[in-house]
Amino acid sequence: MITLRPVTPENEADILCLQVAEGQRHFVADNRRSLEEAAACIRAGGSAFPFGIYDGDQPVGFLMVGFGVDDDWLNPPEIAHGSYNIWRLMIDQRCQRKGYGRQALQLALDFIRSWPCGKADCCWLSYEPENVVARELYRSVGFQETGDMDENEIIAALRL
Numbered sequence: 198m199i200t201l202r203p204v205t206p207e208n209e210a211d212i213l214c215l216q217v218a219e220g221q222r223h224f225v226a227d228n229r230r231s232l233e234e235a236a237a238c239i240r241a242g243g244s245a246f247p248f249g250i251y252d253g254d255q256p257v258g259f260l261m262v263g264f265g266v267d268d269d270w271l272n273p274p275e276i277a278h279g280s281y282n283i284w285r286l287m288i289d290q291r292c293q294r295k296g297y298g299r300q301a302l303q304l305a306l307d308f309i310r311s312w313p314c315g316k317a318d319c320c321w322l323s324y325e326p327e328n329v330v331a332r333e334l335y336r337s338v339g340f341q342e343t344g345d346m347d348e349n350e351i352i353a354a355l356r357l
């Protein structure tokens with residue numbers, strides 16, 4: 198069974214070992230950097246929820262949910278204000294194409310709909326235009342491109 202478990206000092210080392218394939222590294226920050234960003238966001242008054250993706254007790258990936266805009270975020274896109282965000286998603290290179298990414302996304306939406314930061318209308322995310330696998334996965338779950346960009350990434354959103 199696939200579950201999302203919060204990243205804690207106990208499981209952090211397992212999550213730091215997970216990696217995407219070399220040709221995918223420009224699509225996603227490594228997990229160490231993501232955890233540093235989560236800590237910085239929380240220090241700046243924001244909200245970040247880093248999760249390990251587990252199949253039983255085996256860590257297979259990492260996902261991070263955010264909400265709103267923290268005080269240190271320069272030039273956030275308009276949609277970020279008052280919205281949930283699937284901030285990171287990665288599945289370890291050895292565990293891809295087994296349905297984990299799709300299931301983790303659904304679990305993230307279930308978590309978001311438990312309203313950990315209060316009710317909101319929208320969840321957004323962004324991806325590089327060349328990331329056709331992520332683009333198609335998000336589209337198939339219901340994310341629609343808004344026409345806006347976050348720097349060089351396409352923004353897509355889903356009504357909650």
Ligand SMILES: CC(C)(COP(=O)(O)OP(=O)(O)OC[C@H]1O[C@@H](n2cnc3c(N)ncnc32)[C@H](O)[C@@H]1OP(=O)(O)O)[C@@H](O)C(=O)NCCC(=O)NCCS
Nearest residue numbers: 217221224225286287288293294295296297298299324331
């Ligand atoms: C995007 C990513 C999270 C998908 O995870 P995954 O566990 O491999 O995805 P799933 O097994 O759930 O597959 C989801 C769909 O993508 C398709 N897919 C996955 N990898 C694929 C590949 N390399 N080529 C073509 N299709 C692929 C699957 O066939 C599946 O489609 P279907 O449900 O219609 O059959 C994973 O490829 C990844 O970690 N990529 C690198 C990091 C990244 O790009 N993150 C997103 C940043 S925005």
